[in-house]
Each structure stands twice: as structure tokens, then as C-alpha cells.
Amino acid sequence: MKFVLPSIVCFLLYACSGLDDGDFSRVRKVVIEGSIEQGEYPIVYLTYSSGFYEPVDSASLQELVLATARVEVSDGEQSEVLTLFRNAKVYPPFYYRGTELRGEAGKTYTLDVRSGGENYFSETTIPSVTPLDSIWVEPEAERDSLGNLWIRFQDVAGQDNYYRNFVRLKGKEEKYHPAYQSTISDRAFDGQLYEHPVLNLPESFIEIGDDVLFQRGDTIELKFCTIDVHHFDFWRTLERELYLVGNPFGSTGNEVISNIQGSKPALGVWGGYGVTHKTIIFQ
Structure with a gap:
């Protein structure tokens, strides 16, 4: 990481x-x-x-x-x-x-x-593990060589749930590292089918740029954690x-x-x- x-x-x-x-x-x-x-x-x-x-x-x-x-x-x-x-x-x-x-x-x-x-x-x-319903990449409208990773999962109703995301580019990175803004709380979507963007970790937090997006051709390995x-x-x-x-x-x-x-x-x-x-x- x-x-x-x-x-x-x-x-x-x-x-x-x-x-x-x-x-x-x-x-x-x-x-x-x-x-x-x-x-x-x-x-x-x-x-x-x-x-x-x-x-x-x-x-x-x-x-x-x-x-x-x-x-x-x-x-x-x-x-x-x-x-x-x-x-x-x-x-x-x-x-x-x-x-x-x-x-x-x-x-x-x-x-x-x-x-x-x-x-x-x-x-x-x-x-307990929360399974992912689906995972997909949406290309940028004006630059389709870059894309946003999205996940969808069903949150368990009636209890406080917390999540954290990690990503790794296969063939480019040896270890998983946290996504940018890696933590999620279900306080705003308790019990719902929820969609959430997963951003790559930028090189610098001072100026967030295109490095939070993924490049066409990337094999993205996601670790979705409770x-x-x-x-x-x-x-x-x-x-x-x-x-x-x-x-x-x-x-x-x-x-x-x-x-x-x-x-x-x-x-x-x-x-x-x-x-x-x-x-x-x-x-």
C-alpha cells in the first residue's frame, strides 16, 4: 500500500x-x-x-x-x-x-x-463480507482514453456499515494501495443499492489531476473491504x-x-x- x-x-x-x-x-x-x-x-x-x-x-x-x-x-x-x-x-x-x-x-x-x-x-x-453487485469503467466524455471506475453494492439495512477500497494495476503495481477517498460510511444510503466511484491514488494531494482516473488498457484489480x-x-x-x-x-x-x-x-x-x-x- x-x-x-x-x-x-x-x-x-x-x-x-x-x-x-x-x-x-x-x-x-x-x-x-x-x-x-x-x-x-x-x-x-x-x-x-x-x-x-x-x-x-x-x-x-x-x-x-x-x-x-x-x-x-x-x-x-x-x-x-x-x-x-x-x-x-x-x-x-x-x-x-x-x-x-x-x-x-x-x-x-x-x-x-x-x-x-x-x-x-x-x-x-x-x-461479514458485502458482495459487489457489479463493477464497470465509464470513459470520460471528452477523453475516452481515461475512465472512472464504479462499483455497485447492496448495503445491509438497519446497521452501521463501513467500507474501504484498494486498487492495483496488474502488471504495473506489485501491491494494492488505498483508493483516493478510500473510506465509505453507509449513513446516507442505509439499506440501499448504492453506486460509488473508486478513484486511483494521486501522486500529490496538493493538486489532484488526471492520475486519479484509469487509462484505457489498464487491468484494474479492486479489493473492496468491510x-x-x-x-x-x-x-x-x-x-x-x-x-x-x-x-x-x-x-x-x-x-x-x-x-x-x-x-x-x-x-x-x-x-x-x-x-x-x-x-x-x-x-
Whole structure:
């Protein structure tokens, strides 16, 4: 995904702390980005936040990674201590992943992180999957080489539902990344058959251009996810800040709502995903 928390920790620190610039370099918090998808093993990234004025080079970035933590995930019946893996192609180069426990829809998962004598924890659920009714691409009226991706799904009536979209271009991108304005709440369409545009993530939030559209010939892989309210609140508030400010080093001063608790303040999210996959070729 393009949203990797260590790349926005300065923004998160500013948005949550209310500190002035003189305090920036003296504050360091644990940053947790963890998720568990239906049918997949849990994955957790652990780093420290970086001060606004701290250097950004390979040595300083390496020091931000927590590679000696104990990370445990449980569904109330089974639990697993996650294994540390390395991937030198991405940052952070270390992550914790399960090898036994896989996500199941309808279950609740707790995260327990212990590092440096401190304890951090969170809880999330994997909601039931909402199937997609259909998916299509509408070409632009004046430039039919570009198109908008649309989805249609039947929302379940009488309950609060939350969704998040990810996309990947087959043959061009290795990983899924969040769509632009990736989160959806059903508060305005409870129980309805709902149509929604799915936009590509732009290179810059300062000036949104044609890069949110798809190009003719693209094979678009969509991951349509159900999420719970606490998971939704984190990404909704984080995306609001990113879109309003336009860069990861500023803030409107609004709170980014984390669902991580601990013996010391921490940043980040632990979230479950119920997943539907679809693929479409923009012909």
C-alpha cells in the first residue's frame, strides 16, 4: 500500500500532540500499523515516530524500526506470537507476520505488543463480507482514453456499515494501495443499492489531476473491504487531514483517531478487513 504509516508519522505527531515546533524533535512515540484480512495472516509494522527536524537517511531510518518486540494476536480461542520477517525492498524493512492464525469474518482479534518494557494493545473485528453487485469503467466524455471506475453494492439495512477500497494495476503495481477517498460510511444510503466511484491514488494531494482516473488498457484489480467503526474512524480522520493539508508535514489541528492504547501514548491502527476481490479490463 502507498499508505505506510512511517511515512506520515510527523503529520500524526503534530496532529495529535498540539506541540509547538520547538518540542518536535524531543517527542518519540511507538507507531503501529497492523491489519488482518479474511483468509490471510496478520501483519504488523512497528516503528518509532520521527521528529520534524531529525535527519532522514538510511542510518536514521533504520533506528526507527522496532525489531525486538513481542507481537501477539488472538481471536479469543487461538493466539500466535508473530514472526519477524525482512523485506529489504520496502520501508520499514522488517515486519511481523503470523504463520498459523488466519483471519475469519465475524471474529474479533486482539493485538498485544510488548517492547522496551511497555505494553500496547488494540482490538478489531472482521465484519461479514458485502458482495459487489457489479463493477464497470465509464470513459470520460471528452477523453475516452481515461475512465472512472464504479462499483455497485447492496448495503445491509438497519446497521452501521463501513467500507474501504484498494486498487492495483496488474502488471504495473506489485501491491494494492488505498483508493483516493478510500473510506465509505453507509449513513446516507442505509439499506440501499448504492453506486460509488473508486478513484486511483494521486501522486500529490496538493493538486489532484488526471492520475486519479484509469487509462484505457489498464487491468484494474479492486479489493473492496468491510471494516468496523474504529478502523474506519482512523482512516477517515487521517485521510481528511492529508487531503485538506496536501502534504504529510502539516495539519489542520484536527485529531486523528487511533485505536491503539498502551502504557504510553502510541500512534496508529489495528484493523480487520472482510475482502471481496474483483478484476476488470478497461477496454
